[in-house]
Amino acid sequence: MFKSYFKTAWRNLTRHKVNTTINVLGLTLGITACLIIFLLVRLEFSYDTFHADKDRIYRVVGQLSGTTGEKRDLGYVTTAVPGTLRREVSGLESVAAFDNFFASVTVPVPGRQSKVFGATKPGEGASPIILAEPQYFDIFHYRWLAGNAATALNEPYKVVLSTTEATRYFGPQDPDNWIGRQLIYQDSLRVTVSGIVADWDGHSDFNFGDFISFSTIDHSFLRDDFEANNWNMWSATVNAVVKLAPGVTQAQVLRQLPDFGRRHIKLPKGYGAAVSLQPLSDIHFNERYRDTYSRKTNRAALYGLAGIGMFILLIAAINFVNLSTARSVQRAREIGVRKVLGGRRRQLVLQFLSETLLVVLAATLLSLGIANPRLSVFHSLLPPGVRLDVFTSSTLLFLTLTVVVTCLLAGLYPARVLASYQPALSLKGQGIMQLNSRSYLRKSLIVFQFAVSLVFIIGTMVIGRQIHYVLTTDLGFDQDAVVIIRPDRDDPVDRRAVLADKIRQIPEVRMVTRHMEAPTAARHSGTFIEYKGACQSVGHLTAVLAKIEKAWKEVYPNRKFNYSFFDETIAKLYEGERKTARIMSIAMAIAVFISCMGLFGLAAFIAEQRTKEIGIRKVLGATVTDIVALLSADFVRLVVIAIVIASPVAYYFMHRWLQDFAYRVPMSWWIYEVAGGGAIAIALLTVSLQSVRAAMANPVDSLHSE
Secondary structure, three states, rough: OOOHHHHHHHHHHHHHHHHOOOOOOOHHHHHHHHHHHHHHHHHOOOOOOOOOOOHEEEEEEEEEEEEOOOOEEEEEEOOOHHHHHHHHHOOEEEHHHHHHHHOOOEEEEOOOOOEEEEEEEOOOOOOOEEOOOHHHHHHHOEEEEOOOOOOOOOOOEEEEHHHHHHHHHHHOOHHHHHOOOOEEEOOOOEEEEEEEEEOOOOOOOOOOOOOEEHHHHHHHHHHOOOOOOOOOOOOOOOOEEEEEEOOHHHHHHHHHHHHHHHOOOOOOOOOOEEEEEEEEHHOOOOOOEEOOOOOOOOOOHHHHHHHHHHHHHHHHHHHHHHHHHHOOOOOOHHHHHHHHHHOOOOHHHHHHHHHHHHHHHHHHHHHHHHHHHHHOHHHHHHOOOOOOOOOHHHHHHHHHHHHHHHHHHHHHHHHHHHHHOOHHHHHOOEEEEEHHHHHHHHHHHHHHHHHHHHHHHHHHHHHHHHHHHHHHHOOOOOOOEEEEEOOOOOHHHHHHHHHHHHHHOOOEEEEEEEEEOOOOOOOOOOEEEEEEEOOOHHHHHHHHHHHHHHHHHHOOOOOOOEEEEEEHHHHOOHHHHHHHHHHHHHHOOOOOOOHHHHHHHHHHHHHHHHHHHHHHHHEEEOOOOHHHHHHHHHHHHHHHHHHHHHHHHHHHHHHHHOOOOOOOOOOOOHHHHHHHHHHHHHHHHHHHHHHHHHHHHHHHHOOOOO
């Protein structure tokens, strides 16, 4: 029985190739968008979910308040907090301090030139290097391939490496062969490898690979920058994590922290500071607590992306519903014959659902074929690690649910409509009356499609204008020919001063200044050198940069010269907004394209249904323009209704988005006019392709049978 269902379904689908192509292509785009968004959302929500006892792990965070009552949340603490917590606060099974270390790495190679790996700078991505207390491995569990977890970090000048880092430094070897090898951090900190751990299989914001023993600080030049008992040194690189004892709740520990802060943190009158705990599951999503290692993502943005994917798939399903119900009159006699011959309504519903299932399966297979190429195209919009592996349980479950839900969403209503036709009326050719009774639903679905598309269009325009505004508006200072040079964080002060003096001696350089961070920095934990050059086109600037690089090489002969332009750092501040704009643009293009495909199919069907009417009108003197206007008018009215619905919805969401900017563009009325006019133009162009063809047909061909 089921074999006959699919055989009949295949024949019907191949008979109406245009409709089938529109449905398959639309659903392919919708399913692909949903699949890519699913892979992205799944990855983001998987961060740090694989740890044993993850519900008992917390990060120690701080909060500073000023005289005016403003508060600033910090993803880090002062240097004195971790050790004092361990001694004075009950309910903690383990406390571990760790310090981010943005340093270059030198690998001594006997008889050959040493290999040098440059340092990652704050704000450029997580550094794999930390100075960690031994308790770090009590809180975060690793699989040890060599060395002893209990003793590996007990002594100064020791380092534990992940397999990725060890392979990067020494090349592929047996883990035991890496034990005893030496590394030099920051030119002079020589340490010995004491342990090797396997890389985590899951995604984590604590994705470190070099674990230098914390006691090294007190025995090296690092103690100059790391005051172990300083209660007022809120440094972005100083971190602490704790694991609560079994049965202890977060609230029990938090009750002890206000008094803990009052006892130890002494600030001038009017200022306040507090210490708190942040759950491990909150670190990846909470943008209020800034640090130097985690990659933040917005939970609301992920839900928004999921919503965009579902809307795109829904628009594609609407095409299927519209085209299926519109063409149902052509199958009225088929349904009547089937019912007269004993076909039951349930069997007819299954027959039509089998057609939908074939289309959805074809679209799903095409989506699987194009998903990975699309991932590579959009790699700049996606976090590292997003990839398609079909045979994971979560992916298979998602694909199964997508096929089932899409099949029911797109096929159940048309199947019920087709199966409900009365055989007596169908065999008399009166199915058109039932078709007309469904036109209101079809029109409503078209309005919904274009309303969603218009929200995307308006959103894309507003986001694009805002980004252009913040990048081109006068910020009150000169951005041109300002360059930032970044020595390593722990570089000696006198060496940075020597570099600054050498740069000042270059005639084309107008000004040099040293400071902790550039004005655009999101955090203040490193040392930057900024200079402003009075250069005259691009050739002069290149020559000046060459002279500055020469000065750099005189001070840092073994380090690569890196620099950035100040205006580029300003642009990076809005990288997230740029990604949002690109995602909205892609969603807009897909939504509009799918909606237009549906209009194209409906216009073709309506033109076919009104062939004789068009022929009579032409014989009576109607022009091509008259016919096109007649066939297009209904669709234009539906788009106008969509504009009326979409405009306030788009205004609400875009107005809320703009509130995050201190300086923002107004929501000008012309945006809605341009978006609405564009939507009408697109709809007219789509419908006109079929309308003109119908209007140009010879009326003799359509009326000869009369």
